[in-house]
Amino acid sequence: MAKSQKVKTTEDLMYELAKPFPREVIEWRVQRTTKDGTAGLALAYVNARTVQDRLNVVMGSNWQCKHINYGPKTICHLGLKLDDEWKWRSDGAGDTNYEADKGAMSDSFKRSAVMWGIGRHLYDLPSVWVKCETKNGRFARFTQDPWQVVQSKKSDFS
Numbered sequence: 001m002a003k004s005q006k007v008k009t010t011e012d013l014m015y016e017l018a019k020p021f022p023r024e025v026i027e028w029r030v031q032r033t034t035k036d037g038t039a040g041l042a043l044a045y046v047n048a049r050t051v052q053d054r055l056n057v058v059m060g061s062n063w064q065c066k067h068i069n070y071g072p073k074t075i076c077h078l079g080l081k082l083d084d085e086w087k088w089r090s091d092g093a094g095d096t097n098y099e100a101d102k103g104a105m106s107d108s109f110k111r112s113a114v115m116w117g118i119g120r121h122l123y124d125l126p127s128v129w130v131k132c133e134t135k136n137g138r139f140a141r142f143t144q145d146p147w148q149v150v151q152s153k154k155s156d157f158s
Contacts, residue, residue: 010082016058018117025050026122028146030132030139037134042146044122048106051113065112067105076108078116089115126153 008016027047030040055063062081067074075092091114093107114120131144 013058013082014117017054018120020121021046021050021119023147028142033132033134033139037137038131039129040132040139042128042130042142044125046119048109051110051118054118065109067108074104074108076112078112080116091115125150128153
């Protein structure tokens, strides 16, 4: 290590992990739609690759995860090497409607990352109903930018 490079403390690393993600990497999905299908409850999320990128940038090779099945749930244990010791935090998820097993692994990974502060700021966003289109009774796409609706609710997120 170069002499000018400062060793990061656990506090520094936790701060870096918890930094809000830029808007460009935040995606939106619909949780449910209104009966007439003209609006959907929009939820912000980041994908698993974005979480992996954050861990790689902040922790380098000092992170690992392992998945186990606990009944119908998939549990992800996410370990970070802090102060020369592996520390673990865990969370779980059930199968998803799309690629069930893969979805459960991805969701449990992202949920365990939230336990370390990664993406936790997304839970602070207000719940917003956003105009959308449906096809055959299923969500097709948003017809309004969810960020505009969030801003109209006077959110602190920019």
